[in-house]
Amino acid sequence: MGEIAQKDGLMTLVGRTDPDVVVLSQDIASDSDGAIVSWLSGEVGTAVILVAVSSGGPTVWRGISNGAVGYLLKDRLVTELEPAISAAEAGGVFVSPPLVKQMVRYMDDRFGEVGQVQQGVGEILRSLLPREQETLYRLAAGQSTEEIAKEMSIAVPTVRAYVSRILTKLGLRSRGEAVALAFRSGFYTSDQVKTLTADP
Structure with a gap:
């Protein structure tokens, strides 16, 4: 397990820890226009769960399109992180319920x-x-x-x-x-x- 505050140390941390799941702030993910999520889910083969304070349909859609298998609201992290990780490990996708309707509407x-x-x-x-x-x-x-x-x-x-x-x-x-x-x-x-x- 590891933790970083900036995207600069992400590649180093992933290389050192070889994680099965990465919980990533949407702020960090959006800085690279989705490249980080695509790299993690594609080349590295790591399940990515994005977390944001708030979000809308377009942002959730881009995250899932880039390969994320989860998208959580930060204020629901305590209750939803465990089921999101379980879903990722089982090959599923988990999105915080308030965000599902926004994504589908978009x-x-x-x-x-x-x-x-x-x-x-x-x-x-x-x-x-x-x-x-x-x-x-x-x-x-x-x-x-x-x-x-x-x-x-x-x-x-x-x-x-x-x-x-x-x-x-x-x-x-x-x-x-x-x-x-x-x-x-x-x-x-x-x-x-x-x-x-x-x-x-």
Whole structure:
């Protein structure tokens, strides 16, 4: 475990500690226009959880698009850090509930045009086999690797193989990017979020 206050020491600390999860201030992440998050999640292979005092849909969206697997509000850190780390370790994505609606609303506003949605969904459907499509859907729904395996009645290594194929076929670097694409393209929409959250 290590801690830094500035981005300058981040690469050194990561190289020395080889962390599984990095909890990173959004202020530090935004200084590099997402390059730090992309580097950590892509080249280093570390799960990144971003933390901010406040945030909006565009900022959360950029963080997840760059590869972060979590986005927390600072005043909810005490209660949400543990489930966020657990979700990251299980291959899921965790976003503070107050930020989910903001992110979905932003994506609806920006990517809700019918032509863009159909084109994006069509590309995903053409690229992925049915079970891979279901895996992507469940990733976007926030399910962990273990939860996906249970729901699909398959082994955990099989889920991981599906995820690897999804990333390869769609030219992505991380699960966070896969989730972001699912939302951005319309493959997974806010209507589906509402349906899922309304279920008992």
